[in-house]
Amino acid sequence: MNTNISGLHHVTALASDPQRNVDFYAGILGLRMVKKTINFDAPDVYHLYYGDEMGEPGTIMTFFPFPGIRGGRNGVGQVNTTSFSISLQSLDYWQERLKRFSIPFSNPQERFNGEISMYFQDFDGLGLELVVSDHDPRTGYLAPHIAPGHAIKGFYSVSMLEEGYEKTGAFMSRFLGYELIAEKGNRFRYSIKGKKAGFVDVVCSSDKARALGGNGTVHHLAFATYNDQQQLEIREKLLSGNVQVSQVMDRQYFHSIYFREPGGVLFEVATSDIGFHYDENVSELGESLKLPPWVEPNRTNIEKGLKPISVNTDSYKD
Numbered sequence: 001m002n003t004n005i006s007g008l009h010h011v012t013a014l015a016s017d018p019q020r021n022v023d024f025y026a027g028i029l030g031l032r033m034v035k036k037t038i039n040f041d042a043p044d045v046y047h048l049y050y051g052d053e054m055g056e057p058g059t060i061m062t063f064f065p066f067p068g069i070r071g072g073r074n075g076v077g078q079v080n081t082t083s084f085s086i087s088l089q090s091l092d093y094w095q096e097r098l099k100r101f102s103i104p105f106s107n108p109q110e111r112f113n114g115e116i117s118m119y120f121q122d123f124d125g126l127g128l129e130l131v132v133s134d135h136d137p138r139t140g141y142l143a144p145h146i147a148p149g150h151a152i153k154g155f156y157s158v159s160m161l162e163e164g165y166e167k168t169g170a171f172m173s174r175f176l177g178y179e180l181i182a183e184k185g186n187r188f189r190y191s192i193k194g195k196k197a198g199f200v201d202v203v204c205s206s207d208k209a210r211a212l213g214g215n216g217t218v219h220h221l222a223f224a225t226y227n228d229q230q231q232l233e234i235r236e237k238l239l240s241g242n243v244q245v246s247q248v249m250d251r252q253y254f255h256s257i258y259f260r261e262p263g264g265v266l267f268e269v270a271t272s273d274i275g276f277h278y279d280e281n282v283s284e285l286g287e288s289l290k291l292p293p294w295v296e297p298n299r300t301n302i303e304k305g306l307k308p309i310s311v312n313t314d315s316y317k318d
Ligand code: ZN
Pocket: 010, 012, 220, 222, 268
């Protein structure tokens, strides 16, 4: 199938305390903070990006930490689990590591053939998994405090909770090029043929209660397209299919369009040709607060309103 989508780009979720968020993702999970900026639509709140060394599409987990935000609720119309890929020989390592930092996790279980997954949650209750995959050639970020060979490599999949899979599946197929490649029980797995895309699982829920956005929930799921031209083609296709889609938004490190799939999950298509080294050297990614030019004149005020945060990997050494 001809598609302009190359796979997952990022997952954006809501959190409460920014420092605890840094401690969890950079500290315990050992992801690299590749950008420290603000929510462009709410400049009094951080936007924190974590990923591999460069923040490649398909590795990027991002957060809006709103101190004091109300708790969210899991339910249909939501990405309820984000799964990261690790090597088979890393499973024991991560069990030990999560234990050491008192993070409860489920017993690893086999889902599809040979696929072993282990569920846990971040400090705000966001659903995460580590999934064993020996077919993933990515190395992840070689963090100084994670034993060599055990780094989290990037996304393996995301799981969306839905009332049914048919409409969402048809939508992802028509507009994004995803095809149904496997199903088991109430789980339907989509991928893009010929691309190392990261799976999108649609999980049908018997409980019809809808998700409520808030702390510990995913805000939106972004797919990657290469450049502005490819993005415009997707936008045109969505419009001609009567899908409401936003204007192109300048997110500094990528350009974005937003729309909802039929089950209610907010989707984004983000370009991958700009990247996080756009305004920082690769060796310094995430070190200083970066602001878009139109907000830069307010830097002093914005910095005053943000609680300082830091990456303390020393406290999270093996
Ligand atoms: Zn986004």
